[in-house]
Structure formats: C-alpha cells, structure tokens
Amino acid sequence: MGRPTLDVEAVQAFVTIADFQSFTRAAEALGTTQGAISVKLKRLEERLGCKLIERTPRLVRLSAQGAVFLNAARDFIAAHERALVALSCECRRFRLGIAEHVAGPEIPTLLARLNERDPALTIEVRLENSRSLLDAFDNGELDAVIVRQEDDHRDGEDLGPEHFGWFAAPGFNQRPGEPLRLAALAPCCGVRDIATRALGGAGIQWSEVFVGGGHAAVMAAVSAGLAVAAFSCRLAPPDTIEVGQRLGLPELPSSRIMLHSTLSDRRSREALRTLAAAYREHRAPKHASAECRPFVSDGWPSNAT
Structure with a gap:
C-alpha cells in the first residue's frame, strides 16, 4: 500500500485551526463553515491515521502528532502556493x-x-x-x-467589540486627595478622549504627567509605575494590571x-x-x-x- 496523498484544502483547514486555536475563527478566515472544516480535518486525520487536533468545549489544541505535522503542513501549503504563483506571475x-x-x-x-x-x-x-x-x-x-x-x-x-480598562503597574500608588496621574497620547487620540470624558463625568480630578510620544512610550511610562492609562484590554502592557475598581475609576465604554x-x-x-x-x-x-x-x-x- 502506497503513502497517502494529501488534499490541499484539508491541510489548509488543519493549519488554520492550529493557528487560530479555534474552529469558528478558522472557518471565518477560510470563508466557510465550522462543519465544512471539521469534515476536512476528519478526512485528513483518517488519511494520515492519527489525531491532529484535540477539541474540548473550552479548548482547541494540537495533539502530539499534530505538533509534529504542523511545520511540514505549512511547508506543503507554501509549496502549493509558490507553484500557483509561478504559473500566474x-x-x-x-x-x-x-x-x-x-x-x-x-x-x-x-x-x-x-x-x-x-x-x-x-x-x-x-x-x-x-x-x-x-x-x-x-x-x-x-x-x-x-x-x-x-x-x-x-x-x-x-x-x-473593543473593550477598554484602566491599567497601571502593580506597585502604582495613587496618593489620597491628589489628582489621578494620567499618561495619555496626543490630544487627537480617541482613547484619550474616552478616558478624559469618563473622568470628567465621574467628577474625578486628573493631571497628565506624560503626554505624547506614541503608544509604546505611554506603555513604557505606565509599566514604570509613573501613571495610570486607559488601554484597549487586548493591548495593555503584560506587566500591568487593571486597577479601575481598586482606584474607584469609572467604567470605560466599549x-x-x-x-x-x-x-x-x-x-x-x-x-x-x-x-x-x-x-x-x-x-x-x-x-x-x-x-x-x-x-x-x-x-x-x-x-x-
């Protein structure tokens, strides 16, 4: 019996599921349905004779065999695309x-x-x-x-949705009675507008101790414990924590x-x-x-x- 042949769409489905750790997002990326990519994955697993993806109600992850196969699968897809490009130029x-x-x-x-x-x-x-x-x-x-x-x-x-929160270094200390020390981007920044409107509506006094310099500079200032900043919850510096509730700050609209x-x-x-x-x-x-x-x-x- 010869070696199994690989179906390009099935291998692409496997790689995309592995990349997104999600059948739902993989289906969206490929412009198809969860059911369709599940069928393609099952067909690939049957052809290879091993389980590639382990799926539970809360988790999607590679199996041991899937982890071994992933890089080779990426190379297979890349080679296929290069072949098509060579023809079309x-x-x-x-x-x-x-x-x-x-x-x-x-x-x-x-x-x-x-x-x-x-x-x-x-x-x-x-x-x-x-x-x-x-x-x-x-x-x-x-x-x-x-x-x-x-x-x-x-x-x-x-x-x-895009959600926002108040972030600061774990050791940040806001002294009672003093205005909130706020790090913010330039005045034209929309997230700055969201933060300052929320503080104004809650009657909280604030003082900008670090303004401008770009998103990376503000992240560095907050990580250093100099101030609090409003960040997208996806993009907050990994060494900071959400401090809105602890400091009594208003909830930020999504x-x-x-x-x-x-x-x-x-x-x-x-x-x-x-x-x-x-x-x-x-x-x-x-x-x-x-x-x-x-x-x-x-x-x-x-x-x-």
Whole structure:
C-alpha cells in the first residue's frame, strides 16, 4: 500500500485551526463553515491515521502528532502556493491601515503567514490613529483599514467589540486627595478622549504627567509605575494590571472594531478576511473588565472556541 496523498484544502483547514486555536475563527478566515472544516480535518486525520487536533468545549489544541505535522503542513501549503504563483506571475499589493489602538501582537505573525501562503501578495501596512487612517482611506491612499469605530458610525464590516480598562503597574500608588496621574497620547487620540470624558463625568480630578510620544512610550511610562492609562484590554502592557475598581475609576465604554475596504480581487480579499478573523469575538462579556486580559505571547488569542 502506497503513502497517502494529501488534499490541499484539508491541510489548509488543519493549519488554520492550529493557528487560530479555534474552529469558528478558522472557518471565518477560510470563508466557510465550522462543519465544512471539521469534515476536512476528519478526512485528513483518517488519511494520515492519527489525531491532529484535540477539541474540548473550552479548548482547541494540537495533539502530539499534530505538533509534529504542523511545520511540514505549512511547508506543503507554501509549496502549493509558490507553484500557483509561478504559473500566474501575478504580483499584487494592497495598502492596509491599522489603528495603533487596534493593532495587536498577533499582526506581525499573521502577515508573515499570509506571505508564506501567497508570496505574490505584498501588504503595505500603515499604523496611525483611526481618524487619520479613515481620512487616508476616503482620499484613496489606502485600500483597506481596520480601525476603532468613530463618532460618524460610517458603514463597514463590524469585527467585534473593543473593550477598554484602566491599567497601571502593580506597585502604582495613587496618593489620597491628589489628582489621578494620567499618561495619555496626543490630544487627537480617541482613547484619550474616552478616558478624559469618563473622568470628567465621574467628577474625578486628573493631571497628565506624560503626554505624547506614541503608544509604546505611554506603555513604557505606565509599566514604570509613573501613571495610570486607559488601554484597549487586548493591548495593555503584560506587566500591568487593571486597577479601575481598586482606584474607584469609572467604567470605560466599549467601542467597535470596523473594517473598511475597497478591495475587489479574490486573493487580496481572502488575505484581508484572514486578518479580520483575528479580531472577531463571539462572546459578549458581562462587563468590560472581564475582557481585560492580554493576548498570549505567541500572538494568538487564548482559549478560543
């Protein structure tokens, strides 16, 4: 009996499930249903004669055999894509804007894997605030943007909620009677507006002790214990904790992550759909602070279902 032959779509389903640790998000990334990718995975497992993915109601993870097979499966998919590209010689690019308060640690990993899958596609990424990216999109400077929803509530594809919290270093000490020491981005930053409006509405005095310098600089100031800052719960520095309840700070309203795109060719839209799938959330939290947990260090959400 000869060696089993591999089906490209089945192997792609396995790799995508492994990447997202989620059948739901994998199905969204591939533009299909959970049932369809489950069938493809089962067919692949039967052909190989081993279990590749272990699935429980709360967890999706690789089996021991799946971990061994994963890198070879990635190489198989990449070789398949290179073969197609060699025939078509079609090089494409699109210009993507991602808001600084939306781009998470998973983005570099996703872009690298998209390049492996489709070497003929070049994605030019611009990181700025949501308002600047929307203006650039309207002016035709960008083909797609993933941004926080602005007050104009323009039409777009809703990728899910974005939750915010108050974060500080574990040793941060707010002295009684003094204004809250607040680190914030430039005045045009939407997250700064959310934070200052909430503090004003709650009658809490505050003083900006660190302003501007970019998102990374604000993260460094908060990690050093200099101040409190409002962060997207996905992007808070891993060495900080949510301190809103302890300091009696107001709950911050959630926003939405929106995708706007003018892309029309199939392969570019497939790549964008894979990026969008990383942002989707499927369970509404009871309160914002329940969602204030950072992503795991390998760039993929934990406990996805």
